[in-house]
Amino acid sequence: MFTKYLMFQSAPLPTIVHSRPAYHATDTTGFDLILPCCNPSHGWMETLVKHYKEVTAELYPVRIQLILVNDGSVKNFEQVHIEWLRKAIPGIIIVSYTENRGKGYAIREGVKHARSRYQIYTDLDFPFGTAVIREVYDHLLAGKDIVAAERGTGYLNVLPRKRKIITRLSRAANKYLLQLKVNDAQAGLKGFNNRGKAILLSTRVDGFLYDSEFIHRAGKQKALSIVPVPVHCREGIAFSSFRFKLLWKELNNYLRIIGKSQG
Template sequence: MTSFDLVLPCYNPIPGWATNLLASVTRLREALPEAEPHIILVNDGSAQGVSAANIEELRRALPQFTYVDYALNQGKGHALRTGVQHCKHPLCLFTDIDFPYEETSMAQLFRVLAAGQTDVAAGIRDSNYYSHVPPARVAISRTLRFLTKQLLHLPVSDTQCGLKGFNDAGKALFLSSQTKRYLFDLEFLYMSARQPGLRVQPVEVRLKEGVVFSKMPLGVLSSEGYSLLKILLRG
């Protein structure tokens, strides 16, 4: 059976997250019987929510499991790069710890990579996504899509979908990215579009029913605006 790496960043997760993770992995196995995930959980300096009992539960239940933690919160981009450094297999996927996208979508994205059709598979959210998020996040998402298309000319306009995957070529490029927080996806796809010979393919994915996204604080918006400016200037 083929194995692949699945990296999950974790920061102050809600109660029940470990049980949900195991249930999601079970559904993923059912949707993808030909492959076994190696779960890489990265605790990005959580102040609460992650206990020794949680980690022991996961170690007992998962045949392939790696746990990485550090004391100071660094941001999702940093957490994912840290997790990818612990990958053991040629193909890697990453998503959020609450598995917000349907497991069948994760399986589809894996199969595109496994078939050798691309080096980077980037999830793109269908139109139903916007009914699950606050108006402010809708505006941010649509603005980023506009900027991505008009200024960056990327092959994927939906850069912020939290489900992506890559092979070894994409992995090497991902590890060379620098953005620590939310816009790491945009930076990675911006770099991918400028890497000669690197193939990037969008894959439509579906959000699970009942998933609700939180509001984004103004402080985060300002800092990510600065990150966007740095990415544009670097190009």
């Protein structure tokens, strides 16, 4: 039987609006699929269900626990959407809070409610398709601690000019300043086991640079196995723009990461 309950805590801790009885993770349990979102576009629910069904079909009979995190949306995420998703995807876990905190914060909140041995997160619109989810999961089953998507040079060719410049600068900083083991830390698809999970939960950056902090912290653990997986954007992906205020905030986050790496 599915249960619906609320957890009232001091702000800005999340509220779980729908869940199901917990089960114990085993080698055959599968994984948690964590999707953060903020102000999703019109029709996002139907698209989510479509992609979720593709993933479950691709990995059948692997058990997949979907965890959706609403990062303070002010539009297109209301009770009617929650009820619709509950019927469309029985057992879905929805974590929701009112203040927009950033993608890194949202991912950590989703991971805190994980129930499986492995976790995989990606963006709500599955920008790299669904087949790559199996590849990530297979690497985890093979014993890798962290699996990170890595976009090639072809990705830059489809980016708007402003975003292309930002991406090039980010990659250069990751390579030469942080010396990350993954060339493209900002690709929004990663998987990990309990060892990787502990490192992700130790990150502090709330914005999109949490990825760099995650891979940077993981890279300091020589015993950890980190493997990149090449990905390509599927057709029809719309790229969001960055506000100057957000870029300035993330620059400060980058300086914090660099400072810690040299400390």
